[in-house]
Amino acid sequence: MILVFGQSGQVARELARRVPDARFIGRTEADLSRPQELKAIIDLAEPSAVINAAAYTAVDRAEEERDLAMTVNGEAPSEMAAACAAQGIPFVHMSTDYVFPGKGDAPMAPDAPTGPINAYGQSKLAGELGIRAVGGPHAILRTSWVVSAHGANFVKSMLRLSETRDKLTIVADQIGGPTPAGPLAAACLAAVEALKNDASVSGTYHFAGAPDVSWADFAREIFRQAGRDVVVEDIPTTAFPTPARRPHNSRLDCSTLDRLGISRPDWKAELTEILKELETA
16 A cells, blocks of 8 residues: 555645555645654555655745745655655655756756755755655655646646736746646656665656746647637746746756656646646536
8 A cells, every 4th residue: 555645736636546545644644744743654554655745835935934844845754754764665755846056958967966046945955865864765756847637736827817818928037847747646656666676766866747848838838728819928037026036947857767667748748638627627
């Protein structure tokens, strides 16, 4: 039985579709702001593997709630990893491109120097460091721009805005790979199986949709596929200030994914499926 921390998030909901017999732990059962309680939950469940699909994801609010973000994203995954290592079972954790400073225009490899520019990224990096320090069988999947038919995400925001707007200004100087939650969930499961077969594949991987694109061009493709007549005007990041700084370069080098037997998903094809699901919802 796979134990999944997370229940209502985008990836957790996609995991539930693929492994309905997994056990999903929500906030009422596991409060990640109390990491010291997590070992007992894992020990009692006696799972074959653990996937952490829960996190503090409020990027801007993290600037004011640094301690909470650090606890949930830094200390909690470290405690999960330690419990899994003690049992000798795989631990799969999702991280983010925000652990990088986001400079230049080259895709960042898993071993590229980190240097987060906001509190959220710092908290996620702390989680990575804690997991690696434990040394058990693990896979850290860094991802970016997660979207699906569930929860709050860029696709749903664009569709909502298009109901009342025929022109939108969208940031065009941040480039990354939109990542559909379905393939990301499948990647987590593939990582579990790979670790069960060979613990030496433990490490950090990048998993993001292809091709890389700006937020503005991503929005254009959403409107094109959805048949929405909306004009997108490119703007720089400086024209849309936020409490937390965003990296300009979120391109991820995903070339090592073959070690897990997976590859980058085509986000345009997956977007088509997301829109179909939203139409029938």
